[in-house]
Amino acid sequence: MNKALIPIAELTYEQAFAQLENIVNTLEADEQTLDEILAKFERGQALARHCATLLEGAELKVKQLSGDELADFEPGR
Numbered sequence: 001m002n003k004a005l006i007p008i009a010e011l012t013y014e015q016a017f018a019q020l021e022n023i024v025n026t027l028e029a030d031e032q033t034l035d036e037i038l039a040k041f042e043r044g045q046a047l048a049r050h051c052a053t054l055l056e057g058a059e060l061k062v063k064q065l066s067g068d069e070l071a072d073f074e075p076g077r
Helices: 013-029 034-066
Strands: none
Touching: 013 034
16 A cells, blocks of 8 residues: 555545545455554545545535435436
């Protein structure tokens, strides 16, 4: 894992999700020490929370733009 990690709060959803996928793949494939596994697990948990927060923010924005209820997306509308 890269030593110069960008703080999670500065990541976009796409960046955070890509890092989370990378952590999952690494944990499934590599042999590591317990300390390395715990550090990756902790970052993965923080990344998952960050992604959830960003998605909730996007949902709130959509609700504000379309009224109080979430509307289904209709292309070309």
